[in-house]
Amino acid sequence: MGLSGEVAIIGAGAIKFGENFTQSYFDMVEEAARTALADAGIEPERVEAAWLGTCYAYDYTTEGNAGTSLAEPLGLYGIPISRVANYCATGMDAVRNAALAIAAGEYDVALVVGAEKMRDVEPRGSLVAQHVERGHPVYAKGRTAPGQFALLATRYFEVYGNAREEMALVAVKNHANGALNPRAHFQKPVTVEQVLNAPEVAAPLGLLDCCPTTDGAAAVVLARTSVAKQITDRYAVIRGISLAVTSGYFNAQFDPTWGFTGFASTQKAAAAAYKQAGITDPRREIDVAEVHDCFTITELLNYEDLGFCGPGEARRLIREGVTQLGGDLPVNTSGGLKACGHPIGASGVRMVVDIVDQLWGRAGKRQVAGARTGLAHTLGGPGAVASVAVISA
Amino acid sequence: MGLSGEVAIIGAGAIKFGENFTQSYFDMVEEAARTALADAGIEPERVEAAWLGTCYAYDYTTEGNAGTSLAEPLGLYGIPISRVANYCATGMDAVRNAALAIAAGEYDVALVVGAEKMRDVEPRGSLVAQHVERGHPVYAKGRTAPGQFALLATRYFEVYGNAREEMALVAVKNHANGALNPRAHFQKPVTVEQVLNAPEVAAPLGLLDCCPTTDGAAAVVLARTSVAKQITDRYAVIRGISLAVTSGYFNAQFDPTWGFTGFASTQKAAAAAYKQAGITDPRREIDVAEVHDCFTITELLNYEDLGFCGPGEARRLIREGVTQLGGDLPVNTSGGLKACGHPIGASGVRMVVDIVDQLWGRAGKRQVAGARTGLAHTLGGPGAVASVAVISA
Numbered sequence: 001m002g003l004s005g006e007v008a009i010i011g012a013g014a015i016k017f018g019e020n021f022t023q024s025y026f027d028m029v030e031e032a033a034r035t036a037l038a039d040a041g042i043e044p045e046r047v048e049a050a051w052l053g054t055c056y057a058y059d060y061t062t063e064g065n066a067g068t069s070l071a072e073p074l075g076l077y078g079i080p081i082s083r084v085a086n087y088c089a090t091g092m093d094a095v096r097n098a099a100l101a102i103a104a105g106e107y108d109v110a111l112v113v114g115a116e117k118m119r120d121v122e123p124r125g126s127l128v129a130q131h132v133e134r135g136h137p138v139y140a141k142g143r144t145a146p147g148q149f150a151l152l153a154t155r156y157f158e159v160y161g162n163a164r165e166e167m168a169l170v171a172v173k174n175h176a177n178g179a180l181n182p183r184a185h186f187q188k189p190v191t192v193e194q195v196l197n198a199p200e201v202a203a204p205l206g207l208l209d210c211c212p213t214t215d216g217a218a219a220v221v222l223a224r225t226s227v228a229k230q231i232t233d234r235y236a237v238i239r240g241i242s243l244a245v246t247s248g249y250f251n252a253q254f255d256p257t258w259g260f261t262g263f264a265s266t267q268k269a270a271a272a273a274y275k276q277a278g279i280t281d282p283r284r285e286i287d288v289a290e291v292h293d294c295f296t297i298t299e300l301l302n303y304e305d306l307g308f309c310g311p312g313e314a315r316r317l318i319r320e321g322v323t324q325l326g327g328d329l330p331v332n333t334s335g336g337l338k339a340c341g342h343p344i345g346a347s348g349v350r351m352v353v354d355i356v357d358q359l360w361g362r363a364g365k366r367q368v369a370g371a372r373t374g375l376a377h378t379l380g381g382p383g384a385v386a387s388v389a390v391i392s393a
Numbered sequence: 394m395g396l397s398g399e400v401a402i403i404g405a406g407a408i409k410f411g412e413n414f415t416q417s418y419f420d421m422v423e424e425a426a427r428t429a430l431a432d433a434g435i436e437p438e439r440v441e442a443a444w445l446g447t448c449y450a451y452d453y454t455t456e457g458n459a460g461t462s463l464a465e466p467l468g469l470y471g472i473p474i475s476r477v478a479n480y481c482a483t484g485m486d487a488v489r490n491a492a493l494a495i496a497a498g499e500y501d502v503a504l505v506v507g508a509e510k511m512r513d514v515e516p517r518g519s520l521v522a523q524h525v526e527r528g529h530p531v532y533a534k535g536r537t538a539p540g541q542f543a544l545l546a547t548r549y550f551e552v553y554g555n556a557r558e559e560m561a562l563v564a565v566k567n568h569a570n571g572a573l574n575p576r577a578h579f580q581k582p583v584t585v586e587q588v589l590n591a592p593e594v595a596a597p598l599g600l601l602d603c604c605p606t607t608d609g610a611a612a613v614v615l616a617r618t619s620v621a622k623q624i625t626d627r628y629a630v631i632r633g634i635s636l637a638v639t640s641g642y643f644n645a646q647f648d649p650t651w652g653f654t655g656f657a658s659t660q661k662a663a664a665a666a667y668k669q670a671g672i673t674d675p676r677r678e679i680d681v682a683e684v685h686d687c688f689t690i691t692e693l694l695n696y697e698d699l700g701f702c703g704p705g706e707a708r709r710l711i712r713e714g715v716t717q718l719g720g721d722l723p724v725n726t727s728g729g730l731k732a733c734g735h736p737i738g739a740s741g742v743r744m745v746v747d748i749v750d751q752l753w754g755r756a757g758k759r760q761v762a763g764a765r766t767g768l769a770h771t772l773g774g775p776g777a778v779a780s781v782a783v784i785s786a
Contacts, residue, residue, distance in 0.1 A: 003497070065480070066479045067636075067778060085459060085477075104496035244473060245459075382461070
């Protein structure tokens with residue numbers, strides 16, 4: 001049976017995302033974990049195994065490189081704690097590995113924490129600057145994330161027409177949602193005009209088309225579904241959780257057949273998760289989604305890659321308001337990476353937390369009425385790594 | 394049932410360990426993976442999921458930070474590939490996560506590769522120097538691995554009597570075994586006198602009491618046991634594989650009750666693996682073992698922590714020749730970390746490969762006659778992370 005329903009979520013929590021100079025990495029991990037454990041109504045001693053998702057240990061902090069970075073802040077000693085890193089899909093892959101372990105019958109209850117401390121960087125410079133200094137083959141050529149995703153935008157424009165305004169609508173929607181989310185990094189709305197007139201980062205991407213760098217941590221408590229039912233009446237079931245690694249746009253083996261207007265990784269991860277979950281029509285069967293909007297163009301591509309609409313139809317989807325609060329399939333009701341920020345190892349776990357909040361009817365002003373099935377999606381690194389989870393109340 | 398026998402190893406391979414300036418990280422990963430796949434007699438397309446163990450991505454190379462670093466050298470696209478990092482237990486934890494996924498029923502065949510490229514360091518300096526530069530709280534105080542493990546040696550001497558010569562006997566044994574192993578970094582024997590007279594690193598540890606830094610990669614192919622039987626007649630069953638994270642010797646929560654003469658992590662990991670495997674008397678039931686001899690003192694402590702002898706009896710065990718080739722329980726017939734070297738993410742996988750070679754009767758001059766059950770053990774970071782596997786033919 002594996003990942004098709006055997007694993008449930010019984011607790012979820014996240015800290016306030018943002019520029020966090022008052023908490024260490026350990027403080028963030030501890031607060032997220034304790035929030036999720038309290039939400040599950042269990043003591044830390046009940047946790048039989050744990051997974052930590054942090055992508056760039058040592059680049060930002062000396063913590064996060066091993067399971068000890070989760071054990072120490074919680075005093076959670078003596079159990080197995082793995083650390084997973086997989087570009088921006090790190091958090092979701094930590095959830096996936098934990099879910100596999102529970103599905104294996106090896107543990108009844110597991111804790112997953114995703115965390116990344118990105119703002120507290122010493123004068124040595126940014127992540128990109130560090131990697132350039134160390135001879136990174138891609139960053140050293142100036143091919144940073146905005147520069148790469150900009151190419152996808154221009155290609156998309158070429159194939160399907162200019163989507164500059166629709167990209168702005170993504171930013172407007174996600175900032176509006178973030179303004180309703182007390183955990184978001186940015187909690188103020190922006191207008192189409194502000195997005196279009198923001199300083200250019202890599203044409204056609206402006207500053208407000210890009211997610212910020214952020215400190216954050218999020219956690220979920222998993223249990224075998226049969227055990228979850230004994231612990232609580234309030235649980236959500238992981239109906240599917242997948243990971244797909246493909247060649248990225250940096251790579252000589254890059255496959256141009258998909259036309260540079262989407263990501264094969266997302267398409268494959270979605271197909272795998274939908275198969276596990278028995279989803280045949282995601283547009284109808286998914287009630288709410290958190291997707292990887294590292295840049296506004298990415299959210300549009302995700303709509304198509306995830307099957308929320310057909311190729312070239314993303315512009316129409318955002319224009320018609322389908323993905324806004326009150327629409328038929330609200331996307332990034334949390335504010336997404338755009339407003340929550342993107343602490344790399346935390347984001348995937350944070351998405352699962354936000355979906356759980358929706359399924360449990362506690363999303364406040366962002367609540368999607370009657371949400372029963374949610375989707376979370378992260379896309380990593382050079383577009384080569386994607387993970388999709390389908391979760392139902 | 395979980396990890397108690399549901400998962401089998403159907404292929405195993407490793408590259409020559411050493412100072413490897415002729416292969417890139419990708420070259421090493423590819424050679425190890427292709428060797429293991431050829432050993433299993435399957436094509437790469439048969440692999441449904443994979444796990445990569447590399448501990449220090451970016452410190453040594455720009456590769457190894459995500460599943461893409463395993464996908465790209467093999468062209469193994471479209472499947473899930475996770476990356477695991479957990480100090481020196483990285484490789485074993487990659488095997489463990491893969492085994493859990495197979496036990497979950499999610500995949501029939503999985504590939505695990507452990508790799509670390511450590512010798513090809515730019516003039517910016519060693520791992521320790523880099524971490525000091527970045528403000529590492531422990532290394533910055535000069536508390537390097539030799540300095541820390543030296544304290545365990547002096548404490549052990551205080552409690553159980555001077556073991557300096559027995560430490561030398563560990564080096565002599567492991568170098569003698571390495572001399573028979575064409576994959577070992579060091580393939581020459583050393584004498585007790587050479588060990589005792591080697592330059593001092595951190596008293597009482599001399600140069601020949603320390604494992605070297607090494608380039609290396611190793612791989613295993615796992616399959617559900619029921620599937621393994623369909624593919625091949627020659628497989629080994631993982632009867633148990635565990636991970637335990639405890640407080641390490643760097644930590645304020647360090648538990649002194651175990652007396653600084655062993656590692657609680659190893660003890661807990663061993664207890665968990667023995668329970669999974671149904672091992673009640675490891676001294677009798679284990680035929681051959683690969684244990685984490687990062688320093689000679691560590692191998693002595695491991696004997697006691699793994700239950701090969703009682704507390705304080707390790708000196709007698711090595712003196713009586715029990716753990717040498719031809720003894721009752723040969724340990725580190727590969728040469729161990731001492732002679733093979735210790736490419737961090739690779740070591741745990743390499744140990745499993747060496748145990749499989751013994752169980753399949755292909756260990757050459759190092760063969761332990763009639764070996765039916767083997768143990769692999771890694772100890773990570775500040776002594777806080779340990780993993781133990783029990784494997785039977």
